[in-house]
Amino acid sequence: MGFLLPNGVNFPVIGVAQQANWCKAEAQHLSQHAELDSWLQDPQSLTAKLKQHSSDFQVIVIGQQPGIIRADEATWLGTHLTGEHAIIREVLLCCDGQPWVFARSVFPASAMDTKQLQLGQLGDKPLGAHLFAQPDLQRSAIEVCCFADNSVVSDLNQQLGFARQQLWGRRSCFTAAQQQVLVAEVFIGASIPAQLALSASSSRGS
Numbered sequence: 001m002g003f004l005l006p007n008g009v010n011f012p013v014i015g016v017a018q019q020a021n022w023c024k025a026e027a028q029h030l031s032q033h034a035e036l037d038s039w040l041q042d043p044q045s046l047t048a049k050l051k052q053h054s055s056d057f058q059v060i061v062i063g064q065q066p067g068i069i070r071a072d073e074a075t076w077l078g079t080h081l082t083g084e085h086a087i088i089r090e091v092l093l094c095c096d097g098q099p100w101v102f103a104r105s106v107f108p109a110s111a112m113d114t115k116q117l118q119l120g121q122l123g124d125k126p127l128g129a130h131l132f133a134q135p136d137l138q139r140s141a142i143e144v145c146c147f148a149d150n151s152v153v154s155d156l157n158q159q160l161g162f163a164r165q166q167l168w169g170r171r172s173c174f175t176a177a178q179q180q181v182l183v184a185e186v187f188i189g190a191s192i193p194a195q196l197a198l199s200a201s202s203s204r205g206s
């Protein structure tokens with residue numbers, strides 16, 4: 001039995017207005033927790049990693065359609081796209097029926113027509129399976145962001161039945177077949193990084 005998306009989770013989860021402070025994940029202490037840092041900085045496919053941590057991996061698509069991209073996203077995909085429509089895909093990645101990751105991927109509409117990437121046929125197949133199969137795949141440096149417990153991502157976490165808490169995410173830009181796909185992944189719910197973040201913030205009393 002997989003995870004069922006509760007009513008009230010509307011697309012897009014992240015709008016153009018929400019604040020998010022993404023910063024480069026240099027080799028520094030990010031979250032003050034070594035294991036959480038290693039999840040944030042792991043260059044392998046997150047799909048592949050989650051499959052290693054579960055016997056039943058599932059992608060639940062919250063939505064994939066044209067939408068207005070954020071200015072901080074347009075800095076990766078081209079500032080001419082600021083305020084313009086691009087394709088937005090938001091999903092939950094679930095392990096053994098529990099949500100582990102909220103992911104928001106953004107790419108220009110032109111990427112939908114690129115046959116090598118088949119982004120229009122993704123459905124509930126993981127984007128990573130398509131990207132990491134590309135022979136010319138390149139990945140940018142990873143950025144990280146700590147979402148406050150009053151962020152829309154923490155709202156989502158609570159809607160999914162988990163704590164209102166600080167959550168950590170990572171973001172990188174994939175380039176393949178002359179197209180760019182910006183992928184942001186926030187560790188939520190039952191994920192090891194979310195549990196580590198919860199225990200760290202409760203031990204700080206914050």
Ligand SMILES: C=C(O[C@@H]1C=C(C(=O)O)C=C[C@H]1O)C(=O)O
Pocket residue numbers: 044045046047048059089090091093101103104105125126127128129131183184185
């Ligand atoms: C980029 C990857 O693809 C994963 C799958 C996603 C999807 O299906 O939308 C989104 C984010 C990723 O965690 C990956 O596996 O690393």
